[in-house]
Amino acid sequence: MKIGDVPESGVDDGFSAARRKVIAGIISISAFSQSGCLNFLRPPPVDKVDVNIIDVRPPSTGIGTASMILIIELLNTGSRSVPDPSLDFQVYIGDQSIATSSTSFPTIPANGESTERVEIIIKYSELASGMIQSMENDQSQIVIEGSIKSEGSAAEFSSSF
Numbered sequence: 001m002k003i004g005d006v007p008e009s010g011v012d013d014g015f016s017a018a019r020r021k022v023i024a025g026i027i028s029i030s031a032f033s034q035s036g037c038l039n040f041l042r043p044p045p046v047d048k049v050d051v052n053i054i055d056v057r058p059p060s061t062g063i064g065t066a067s068m069i070l071i072i073e074l075l076n077t078g079s080r081s082v083p084d085p086s087l088d089f090q091v092y093i094g095d096q097s098i099a100t101s102s103t104s105f106p107t108i109p110a111n112g113e114s115t116e117r118v119e120i121i122i123k124y125s126e127l128a129s130g131m132i133q134s135m136e137n138d139q140s141q142i143v144i145e146g147s148i149k150s151e152g153s154a155a156e157f158s159s160s161f
Contacts, residue, residue: 043153046085048078049108053161054115056142059122066122070144072159073115076108082150083107089146089157091120098122 057069070091076082084107091099099122105114143160 042080044082044085044150045076045078045080046082046148046150046153047155048076049082049085049148049155049157050075050077051087051144051148051157051159053142053144053159056161064124066124068120068122070118070120070142070161071115072103072118072144073113074105074108074148075113076111079110081107081109081112085148085150087146087148087157089144092143092145093140096127098127 052073052075053070054073055071057071059066059068072087074082074085084104086102086104088102089100090097091101099120101118101120103116103118105116108114141160143158145156145158147154147156
């Protein structure tokens with residue numbers, strides 16, 4: 001007897017019908033997953049996003065704080081978009097932590113990029129002496145370390161300038 005044939009008794013025992021439904025279900029799921037229709041079930045590919053500092057503007061100094069602008073670029077090397085990613089990170093000059101910050105980006109399309117200006121406020125009371133002069137003279141390496149998050153998915157990053 002072949003699949004789908006009715007037994008000689010003329011009564012379908014339901015086994016072949018159930019088997020056809022299972023096979024049809026497997027084929028449907030396979031077709032949907034290959035076409036990308038089930039992408040909403042997978043977390044965004046934040047591990048495919050490169051975080052880069054592409055510029056650092058000289059700090060503007062005040063009496064108790066300095067303000068520094070970082071230009072941060074996110075490069076999505078993945079084949080799916082990353083919806084509304086956010087960054088939480090520490091800013092270091094040399095090996096000294098000078099600030100904590102966070103920022104959000106618009107959705108980054110597959111193989112796309114997004115750039116944002118991020119203002120960092122640095123409190124003088126938290127800096128070692130001489131650190132401000134090295135910042136003003138562009139003599140120190142700026143490093144950011146933290147995490148990128150999107151819809152419950154997260155990855156760690158580090159970037160320097």
